[in-house]
Amino acid sequence: MKSDNNILTMKNISKTFPGVKALNNVEFNLKKGEVNALMGENGAGKSTLIRLLTGVETFETGMVVLNDKKILVKSPIQAEKLGISTVYQEINLCMNLSVAENIMIGREPKKFGMINWNEVELSASKALKNLNIDIDVTKKLESYSLAIQQMVAIARAFYFDSTKILILDEPTSSLDKSEVIKLFEVIDILKSKGIGIIFITHFLDQVYRISDKITILRNGELVGEYETRKLTQIELISKMLGKEFEELSTLKKVKEKENSSDIKNLFIKTKGLGKKFSVNPINMFIKKGEVLGLAGLLGSGRTEVARLLFGIDKKDCGEMFIEDKKINIKNPQLAIKNSIALCPENRKTEGIIEDLSVKENIILALQSKRGVFKYIKESEQDKIAKKYIDLLNIKTSNQNQVVKSLSGGNQQKVILARWLLTEPVLLILDEPTRGIDVGAKAEIQKLIINLAKEGMAVMFISSELEELIRCCTSMIVLRDRSKIDELFDEDINEYLIMKTLAGGKN
Amino acid sequence: MGSIEINNDLKLLKKVYTSKIFWPLTALILIFVFDSIFIDGFTKITIKEGNFYGIPIDILKNVTPLLLISIGMTMIIATKGIDISVGSVFAISGAISARLIGGESVPENSYFIAILVALLISLILGTWNGFLVSKLGIQPIVATLILMVSGRGIAQLITEGQIITIYYEPYYFLGGGYIPFLKLPFSILIAASVFVISILIVKCTALGIFIKSIGINPIASRFSGIKVSRIILLTYMFSGLCAGIAGLIYSSNIRCADGNNAGLFIELDAILAVAIGANSLNGGKFSILSSCIGALVIQTITTTMYSIGVSPEKLPVVKAIIVIIICLVQSEKFRDKLKAIFSNKGGMKIENI
Numbered sequence: 001m002k003s004d005n006n007i008l009t010m011k012n013i014s015k016t017f018p019g020v021k022a023l024n025n026v027e028f029n030l031k032k033g034e035v036n037a038l039m040g041e042n043g044a045g046k047s048t049l050i051r052l053l054t055g056v057e058t059f060e061t062g063m064v065v066l067n068d069k070k071i072l073v074k075s076p077i078q079a080e081k082l083g084i085s086t087v088y089q090e091i092n093l094c095m096n097l098s099v100a101e102n103i104m105i106g107r108e109p110k111k112f113g114m115i116n117w118n119e120v121e122l123s124a125s126k127a128l129k130n131l132n133i134d135i136d137v138t139k140k141l142e143s144y145s146l147a148i149q150q151m152v153a154i155a156r157a158f159y160f161d162s163t164k165i166l167i168l169d170e171p172t173s174s175l176d177k178s179e180v181i182k183l184f185e186v187i188d189i190l191k192s193k194g195i196g197i198i199f200i201t202h203f204l205d206q207v208y209r210i211s212d213k214i215t216i217l218r219n220g221e222l223v224g225e226y227e228t229r230k231l232t233q234i235e236l237i238s239k240m241l242g243k244e245f246e247e248l249s250t251l252k253k254v255k256e257k258e259n260s261s262d263i264k265n266l267f268i269k270t271k272g273l274g275k276k277f278s279v280n281p282i283n284m285f286i287k288k289g290e291v292l293g294l295a296g297l298l299g300s301g302r303t304e305v306a307r308l309l310f311g312i313d314k315k316d317c318g319e320m321f322i323e324d325k326k327i328n329i330k331n332p333q334l335a336i337k338n339s340i341a342l343c344p345e346n347r348k349t350e351g352i353i354e355d356l357s358v359k360e361n362i363i364l365a366l367q368s369k370r371g372v373f374k375y376i377k378e379s380e381q382d383k384i385a386k387k388y389i390d391l392l393n394i395k396t397s398n399q400n401q402v403v404k405s406l407s408g409g410n411q412q413k414v415i416l417a418r419w420l421l422t423e424p425v426l427l428i429l430d431e432p433t434r435g436i437d438v439g440a441k442a443e444i445q446k447l448i449i450n451l452a453k454e455g456m457a458v459m460f461i462s463s464e465l466e467e468l469i470r471c472c473t474s475m476i477v478l479r480d481r482s483k484i485d486e487l488f489d490e491d492i493n494e495y496l497i498m499k500t501l502a503g504g505k506n
Numbered sequence: 507m508g509s510i511e512i513n514n515d516l517k518l519l520k521k522v523y524t525s526k527i528f529w530p531l532t533a534l535i536l537i538f539v540f541d542s543i544f545i546d547g548f549t550k551i552t553i554k555e556g557n558f559y560g561i562p563i564d565i566l567k568n569v570t571p572l573l574l575i576s577i578g579m580t581m582i583i584a585t586k587g588i589d590i591s592v593g594s595v596f597a598i599s600g601a602i603s604a605r606l607i608g609g610e611s612v613p614e615n616s617y618f619i620a621i622l623v624a625l626l627i628s629l630i631l632g633t634w635n636g637f638l639v640s641k642l643g644i645q646p647i648v649a650t651l652i653l654m655v656s657g658r659g660i661a662q663l664i665t666e667g668q669i670i671t672i673y674y675e676p677y678y679f680l681g682g683g684y685i686p687f688l689k690l691p692f693s694i695l696i697a698a699s700v701f702v703i704s705i706l707i708v709k710c711t712a713l714g715i716f717i718k719s720i721g722i723n724p725i726a727s728r729f730s731g732i733k734v735s736r737i738i739l740l741t742y743m744f745s746g747l748c749a750g751i752a753g754l755i756y757s758s759n760i761r762c763a764d765g766n767n768a769g770l771f772i773e774l775d776a777i778l779a780v781a782i783g784a785n786s787l788n789g790g791k792f793s794i795l796s797s798c799i800g801a802l803v804i805q806t807i808t809t810t811m812y813s814i815g816v817s818p819e820k821l822p823v824v825k826a827i828i829v830i831i832i833c834l835v836q837s838e839k840f841r842d843k844l845k846a847i848f849s850n851k852g853g854m855k856i857e858n859i
Contacts, residue, residue, distance in 0.1 A: 312729065333731040342729065350729045355722045355790050360715055367712045368731035375712045418730065 005032050006065075007164050007196045013062035015048055022048045023059070026222045028215060030165065030196040035187065037199045037211035037228070041240055041298050041463060044217040046200055050167055054079045054086055067164065083164035085157035087171060091149050093141055093156070100124035100137035103156045127155045131186045147179030151186060158190070166190060167198045172206060173277070173299070184210050202299030203480050204233055204503070218242050234502035240297070241465065241498070265289055267425055267457045268309070268340075272318035278304040280482040281318050286426060286459065291452045293468040294461045295497050296478035302461045303345050304481070306428045309459075310342040311335040336369045341419035345430040345461075347408065351415045354404035358396050359385035361403045361414050366421045388417035393443065409440025416444070420451075427451065428459040433467060445471055465494055477501060526784050527796040529836045533782070534803050537810065537828075545813050557684045561809060563691065569805035570697040571596070571752035573798055575772060576779040577704050578745030580797040583780050584721045585738050586789030587639060587646035592776060594657020595631050595749035596769030599624045600757030601664040604672055611673040621680075625750045631657070632746015636739035654773070661765030671762040681759030693755045700748065704794055717741065721789025775804055778829065784836055803832065 008030040015023040023045045030036050040046050051057045053064065055073035064071050066082060073079045076086075093102045100121045109119040124137045133151050141149055150171060157163055168187075172180050187197060187210055199211055207214065207228070214231055216223040216239050223239050265288040272281035279301045286292055294302045307313045309320075311329035319326055322338050329335045335342070344350035353361055362385050363376050370376070376384070385399035392413045396406055403414055412432060419427060429448065433441040448471050452458050462468050468475065475487040477500045485500045522528060541548045541561075551560035575592050582589045606620035607613045613620075631653060638649035672678075683692040708714035716737050719727045728734050749769075757763050777787075782800035785792045807828050811821050834840045 310729075331733070332728060333733060336731040344726075344729050349723070350726050353719045353722045353726055353730075356715075356719060360719075364715070364719060364727075364730045364732070367715065368733075370712075372712045372716065375710060 006030065007032050007067055009065040010049075010053065011063050011065070013049065013052060013059050013064075015052060015057070015059050021220050023052075023220045025062075026217065026220070027225075028222075029225065030198060032194045032196055033191045034213060035191065035197045035199050035211045036213045036215055037201065037207045038215050038217070039207065039236065039240055040217035044240075045220040046217055047169075048220075049217070050086070050169065050198070050200070054084060054167070080157075081162075083162045084167070085163050085165070086167040086169060087150060087153045087157060088169050091146070091153055093149065093153055095142040096140060098138050099128075099135065099141055099144070099152055102141050102152055103127055103137070103159060107159065123159075124155075127159050128152070130158070131155055131189055133186070145179065147175050147182055150175070150183065154186060154190075158195075163195065165196045165198065167200075169200050170202070171199075172201060172203060180206065202297060204236070204297075205480060207236075208233070216240055232502070234498055237297070237498050237501050267323065269321040269324075270309075270318060271321070273308060273315055273320055274317045275304070275308055275313055275315050278313060278481070279308055282483045284476065284483070286457050287474075288425060288457045289452055289455050290473045291448060291458045291460050291471050293472035293475040293492070294459065294478060295465065295468055295475055295501070297501065298463065300478040301481035302478055303430055305478070306342055306344075306430050306459065306461060309335070309426075310340055310428060312342075333368060336365060336422055336424075339423070339425040340428070341365070341422055341424035341426070342428040343412075343415050343419060343430060343432050345434075347411055347415065347435075352403050352411050354402075356403060357400045358389070358394070358403050358406070358414055359399040362388055362399075362417045362421060365418045369422050384421065388421065392417055392420075392447070407436075407440075409436035409444075412436055412440065412444065416447070424456065426457040426459065428461070430461045431463065432460075433462065433464070441467075465497060469493060469497075479503070526791075526793040527799060529832075530783050530796050530799040530803060533832045533835070534799055534806065537803065537806050541806070541810050541813070545810070548813065553689070557689045561813065565802070565805050565809050566694050567691040568809070569801055570693040571756045571769070572772060572775055572779060572805060573697045573801045574700055574748045574752040574755075575745075575776040576783075576797045576801040577700060577794055578741075578748035579773075579776040580780050580783070580785060580792050580794050581704075581717060581741040582646070582745050583777070583785060583787055584717045584789055584792035585741055586721045586724070587738065587741070588777065588787075589635060589650045589742060589745045590647060590773045590777075591631070591635060591650040591653035591657055592745060592749040592752075593769040593772045594654050594661065595628050595746055596753035596756065596772060597661040597763075597765050598631065598657055598664065599628045599750040599753030600763045600768050601661040601670075601765050602627055603677075603754055604670040604757055604763030605664050607672055607674050607677055609670050609673065611675070613674045613677075617674070617676055621754060624754055625747060628746045628750020628753070629743055630746075632743040632749075633739070635746065636742030639742060640735035640738040658765065661763075661768070665763055665765045667765075669762050669764045672757075677758055678761060679758070681755045681757070682761075693759070696751065696755065700751065701794065701798060704744075708794065713737070713740075718791055721792075776801070779804055782829070782832055782836075804829075 006029050008028070010026070010028040013023055013026045026045065026049060028049065038046050038049070048057070052059045053073065055075045055078055058074070064073065071082060073082065073084070094105070097105070103124040104120045108115045109123065110116060121137055128135065128137065128151070131151060131154065133148070135144065135148060141152060154166070157166060171183060175183065190197060201207060211228045213225060214228050214236065215225045216236070218240060266285060267288050268284070268286040270282060270284045272283065273279070274281035282305065294305060296302045304313065308315055309329070311331045311334055314330060320329060321327070327338060329338065348354070353364065359381050363381050367376055382399060388394070389396060389399060394413045394417070395410050403411060406414065416432070432444050445467055448458055448460060452473070460468060460471055469492055472492055473489060475492050475497070476483050477485045477487065477497060479501055484503070487496060487500070548561050551558055551563060553559070575596070579589060579592065602624040603620040606615045606623060607617065635650050635653060638644045638652070639646050679692060681693050684690065685692050685695055688695070716727070716732050719730070719732060720734050720737060724734050753769060756768060779800035780797045781787060782803050783793060783796035783798070785797060807825055808821070811824055816824055
């Protein structure tokens with residue numbers, strides 16, 4: 001069957017990385033003048049698919065058909081020549097050159113061997129006017145907003161008429177509302193010119209605003225291709241997370257909400273705490289003795305809330321109260337001194353110090369809490385390390401073993417030990433069970449519940465709904481960097497969480 | 507019982523063999539053995555005018571500037587940084603003290619003030635480097651390149667383009683004087699005290715583990731509450747101070763201040779000392795002691811070359827060859843390859859089980 005007006009067809013695409021099947025028989029179609037939103041959670045295979053299409057990596061099986069011709073893309077430059085352009089979240093243009101130079105670099109019109117600057121400026125402003133943008137092209141790129149810079153990147157991609165496909169990889173994550181509107185206007189213009197657009201984003205609203213079709217991937221497999229109009233938000237989310245919606249709708253009913261202002265054991269209260277492009281102002285109550293879950297899709301602001309509370313990022317609005325005292329957590333050390341601990345999301349890059357021993361890794365946070373001069377003596381270090389190795393059942397030959405030789409689960413326990421040692425009142429756990437084996441997972445979940453029983457406040461962030469439901473006594477649901485609802489006790493079930501995520505707050 | 511003892515002996519042997527200072531120390535001992543066999547009177551230490559004299563004493567005396575700078579460099583390299591401006595700080599420090607003393611036998615300012623100002627300026631220069639690296643996030647090699655290049659000019663400005671020769675006698679004591687009761691050069695005492703103090707700081711405070719941790723993973727260190735940029739700043743300040751002390755000793759030793767040539771390329775020797783000391787240039791674990799042995803190795807090679815009459819033009823080549831051999835022997839990959847060559851004679855390679 002000849003594809004009627006498909007400009008791009010990818011069929012039976014498979015790709016294996018050592019130990020992981022990144023893509024398995026995935027199919028992808030794009031029509032002329034269509035916006036196809038590529039959706040999926042972390043590790044679903046979105047970026048792998050794009051990398052294959054743009055020639056950054058090669059696929060093992062499958063084929064790519066562009067304009068009824070079978071193609072084999074070997075490099076990003078070749079992809080561009082074939083008419084596949086990509087605009088990344090991070091703009092890769094030269095900030096200190098003018099807009100015109102950025103658009104025309106490498107293709108300057110020449111006259112007697114010299115660059116014809118008049119022509120450069122004229123062509124550049126024409127290219128921008130095609131996108132309905134009227135700016136001074138002689139000014140430096142850095143003097144314009146991110147949104148305009150993105151438009152310049154798009155204009156550069158479309159200087160040649162040969163471009164048929166535009167890939168927008170998370171284009172809106174650093175734009176504000178009016179800038180997003182501007183970008184969407186440009187997308188509409190491109191659509192009307194018959195360009196096919198692949199749109200990758202975490203913002204559900206935007207998907208519904210701009211896309212015609214949604215392609216969902218999960219764990220390297222194609223879930224399906226749907227028309228945006230016919231797919232409800234809750235269906236979209238359940239398909240991304242791999243939960244059948246019908247199955248869930250028969251579950252528990254809504255119970256009346258507790259009054260969140262009536263709070264005993266309050267440890268931290270935030271009032272409009274937020275940071276631009278990271279977390280929209282959020283109000284939270286964190287109580288001792290409870291496990292507070294943060295639920296949300298990737299990019300919903302879960303990790304960012306944790307970073308804000310722990311002082312990794314600086315807030316730019318709102319207030320934070322610890323035991324009713326207003327405190328501005330400016331750095332992690334201050335957070336530690338105020339009895340906050342954070343097990344970060346990326347164990348390798350933010351957690352372990354891989355060449356140090358288990359012992360040194362465990363005492364590190366306590367040492368920085370005490371300060372440089374109150375050195376914990378070797379003998380004391382040994383005693384502490386041994387105690388926590390037993391307590392958390394860390395599998396290591398002894399406390400002097402280098403931490404990088406431990407398995408992922410045991411490394412995670414080392415980091416847990418590091419933070420438990422500082423005797424925190426609030427323990428924030430960001431994806432503590434990611435990438436570790438089932439046994440260690442269960443142990444960590446049990447530990448979370450026990451710590452809360454002993455009176456600690458635990459904030460638990462995870463993309464696995466099951467473990468959140470199992471452990472949490474209250475839950476904040478985040479979407480598009482904002483808190484959209486709060487759930488308590490019996491309300492914490494998959495059906496309600498997904499309904500809330502989909503924006504069906506009643 | 508016997509087997510257990512042997513086992514323990516083996517363990518001890520392995521501990522010695524795998525420790526950081528094993529290879530640099532072996533290299534140093536080998537060079538010394540070579541020297542004592544082939545150079546007449548190398549190991550001879552005599553007492554002249556009530557003080558110790560001899561080639562080993564000379565080596566110890568001449569190594570002090572390099573040793574001091576290597577100590578500072580070790581700490582910086584442990585944080586994954588580098589400081590190539592130490593030569594310039596070295597020259598500036600000498601220039602300031604010489605300028606403040608002046609070229610007369612009666613000093614313009616008191617010697618105490620001259621030393622104090624020189625060290626203070628060195629500390630400020632180190633702070634400047636540290637500020638560029640830790641607060642502005644400039645790459646260490648670029649940040650310190652600024653001072654490396656401009657520092658020579660500053661030193662020239664201070665001495666007004668002249669070589670200031672000092673005739674004020676107490677000035678000579680720092681680099682050339684002897685401690686009365688120990689009968690050893692005073693500069694050795696200075697280097698030894700800086701060495702001991704820095705070892706104490708590293709071992710008795712948490713600074714050592716913080717520096718290691720930052721060198722291995724600065725992001726995770728920040729997540730653990732370590733004030734990463736403050737500690738990086740401190741290491742550059744310390745390095746500046748070390749270079750300043752070294753510059754004072756050197757200037758006192760040669761009895762003049764030469765903005766152009768004082769401490770020329772000493773930064774490279776210091777980096778080499780750190781590398782010979784088996785410290786990773788990628789940061790992380792470090793040993794001040796083994797860097798110091800590295801500095802001694804370099805100085806011993808130089809002194810040896812002079813003693814056996816290698817001409818100054820050839821010196822760098824011979825030095826380079828010896829350094830390459832030391833580095834090769836230290837490389838685990840190279841040793842494995844050597845082992846493979848020798849154990850392959852019988853055919854199959856035998857794996858350790």
